[in-house]
Amino acid sequence: MPLKSLQSSFLKGTFYLSGNEASAEGAIAAGCRFYAGYPITPSSELMERMAFRLREVGGVFIQMEDEIASICAVIGASWAGAKAMTATSGPGFSLMQEAIGYAAFTETPCVIVDVQRAGPCTGQATRVGSGDMMQVKWGSHGDYQIIAFSPWSSQEMYDFTIKAFNLSEKYRVPAFVMADEAVGHLRETVRIPEKIEIWNRKKQKGIPPFGTEEADGVPPMPSFGEGERLLVTGSTHDALGYRKTDDPEVHSKLVQRINLKILNHRKEIVETEEYFLEDAEVAILSYGFTARSSLYAVKGLRKEGRRVGMMRLKTIWPFPDEKVSELGKKVRKILVPEMNLGQVAGEVKKYVTCEVISFNQTNGEIIRPEKIKEELRKIL
Helix, strand or coil, X not given: CCCEEEECCCCCEEEEEEHHHHHHHXXXXXXXXXXXXXXXXXXXXXXXXXXXXXXXXXXXXXXXXXXXXHHHHHHHHHHCCCEEEEEECHHHHHHHXXXXXXXXXXXXXXXXXXXXXXXXXXXXXXXXXXXXXXXXXXXXXXXXXXXXXXXXXXXXXXXXXXXXXXXXXXHCCEEEEEEEHHHHHCEEEEEECCEEEECCCCCCCCCCCXXXXXXXXXXXXXCCCCCCCCCCCCCCXXXXXXXXXXXXXXXXXXXXXXXXXXXXXXXXXXXXXXXXXXXXXXXXXXXXXXXXXXXXXXXXXXXXCCCEEEXXXXXXXXXXXXXXXXXXXXXXEEEEEECCCCHHHHHHCCCCCCEEEEEECCCCCXXXXXXXXXXXXXHC
């Protein structure tokens, strides 16, 4: 089903919104009509805005007893036909992992916004961090794929939430907006367009909901109450949903398909941005709020005549392996600044032969441009 252009559900124009508020508006614009969640710093403002915005558009908001119940309610709402989401932070995200694996295996479209904070465990509830970048991909067991974006602005909190809903519906997969506290609480101008493009899940009567011979690997998704015979199980299942836990061929075929339907469309999903890489000898690879500090540092050093550039990862998963590999062929060294102990830097090392330098900070503070400049000067 192609993208449809629809009238925005919010006033057209420029507004002064926090990242969390902008994400809520993006969800409403994308057609989200169900939110189940539990308040947790620093994502609570998103939940609060959804609580009153969903009433205005005829949607449903439920505060659940915990994050496990929240993600399970979202999955149930999705199978009832709603576009559904939740938002959380690190400790709540950990509690959701088993159900996220269920959503991936049952091909349930849903959106989760993770506004990351300093961890592990309860950590620093009000401080910034980026420690969930590996968890979002590998948090549940087994082999599966998800889609995850990394916004660096309030505008991208709006845009990426819409994109997460569209790709979640298109590929029948959980999609994530991996914000951090700094972006979630950042307040800046957000442009709301008059019209937006949205994608609605594919429906076709009488077609198996868990198997397809179509090239895209995405079967149509009926909803409960539409007259289809629906079986939804987290155990190994055939195209009709029947449990086949003792059949190695069925399991292999299912796992391959739910992975390839994402991996085969990486070029349509993955987004990166490049700055000053034409003549760069050294590059920064950055994402999220840290990319703002990184770009400021790069621009300052360029004024000094230093040959430094930057690549920003807008999509974290599927990992932009081809783009990163190309970057590794252009430059001598890559610096990866992160508010964790090198989670994405480790991924970068898989795809390049040049030197990768991990620059880490885990004190609950943003990485400031001066620190990145200092590190770059050492490298240069």
